[in-house]
């Protein structure tokens with residue numbers, strides 16, 4: 001029984017932590033209304049299992065979580081295995097590490113773009129050199145600037161633009177390098193077998209690089225950030241120091257990049273992260289996304305209770321959100337107010353609008369249509385999030401503020417040729433409110449995203465990535 005287990009979890013944690021436990025479980029207040037506590041235990045993580053994700057063997061504030069072992073991913077798997085994989089990867093990537101979090105450690109590269117294309121920028125511990133864009137002068141197919149698919153951008157309720165980063169881990173970068181240098185054939189999928197991984201590891205070793213996270217396999221990420229000075233409590237967010245474009249508010253319809261000092265240093269707060277990577281037998285990769293609990297309210301959705309009934313949670317926008325006014329309505333929401341000019345990088349109001357906030361909500365909560373048919377998938381994600389966030393909340397860990405919205409993959413490792421490929425499983429209409437804000441619905445000439453594979457579909461494994469290949473790492 002879930003209730004019993006949750007009480008046990010709380011008791012075990014209270015007994016194992018020396019800091020006072022304030023019994024204030026920081027579960028997302030609006031995303032998780034009280035009755036969700038009665039979601040059936042469709043996908044659970046026990047305190048012992050979650051503890052084993054931590055290097056220390058127990059759930060602890062600021063504790064380091066190891067990456068999910070992607071090469072050991074079970075061939076006989078369940079939906080829950082994929083969601084657990086994604087959540088463990090998020091907790092790893094946002095674990096404290098020298099100079100910040102794992103995202104800023106040598107395991108990951110930032111990917112920056114210039115006229116010569118994308119470049120891997122190594123992380124040097126303690127050196128703040130992340131450079132994030134809203135949109136530069138490159139084509140939208142590779143430049144993280146405005147949002148993918150049109151360059152629209154979002155302003156938070158407190159007036160921060162959303163900045164985007166693109167990142168990949170060392171396994172991804174060395175695979176890219178081996179392919180670019182014709183050591184691994186261009187037709188090869190992202191490593192997802194022991195043999196595929198071995199060829200990347202041995203190529204990297206020949207170049208003097210060791211891959212301590214080899215069993216994480218290749219990962220690519222996209223991150224979304226707001227100015228940490230604009231959030232109610234920056235301690236509730238994973239933060240990073242970065243330089244971002246420096247705008248002059250020229251008029252209500254135009255912000256131009258400051259010519260004297262085109263960039264400005266800011267501390268940024270993480271609001272969204274896409275985590276995408278292969279697991280054994282899945283070259284199409286698992287496409288997962290996470291959001292801060294205060295981003296935006298959910299549309300109405302259904303879940304299954306412990307008692308076997310299917311219950312609808314109504315839309316409720318009351319609360320303090322980064323991208324929705326408290327009590328804001330769905331009508332009038334999700335209308336792009338401004339876009340980033342791809343040639344100048346300027347913020348330009350869309351026709352008839354001004355540069356301003358606009359209400360955002362999650363159209364397809366948990367990545368599926370808001371119908372009763374989604375209750376099974378929703379319950380899996382709600383159940384997993386409740387377990388993990390409750391335990392992290394009990395120890396006061398900042399990662400308790402981030403929820404997994406969902407993940408999508410194929411049942412048989414086939415590469416989806418389109419967003420409605422029958423083999424797709426999980427959160428079929430997945431979107432992040434900070435990154436695919438306007439692609440959640442058909443509006444203003446935009447087609448619905450139909451989830452991650454609505455844009456990332458392909459005929460080849462590497463074709464699903466919009467990065468691959470970029471300029472390789474330097475080699476001997």
Ligand code: HEC
Nearest residue numbers: 140143144148149220221222274430449452455465466467
């Ligand atoms: C509207 C089309 C669209 C949708 C929908 C979309 N993406 Fe993307 N995505 C892009 C484009 C285009 C890029 C290239 C960078 C850019 O322009 O922002 C990209 C980049 C990325 C990257 C960085 C690495 C790369 O492949 O370039 C990741 C990771 C990513 N997307 C994950 C996701 C996930 C996860 C979802 C679903 C939740 C998703 N995307 C939905 C269009 C889309």
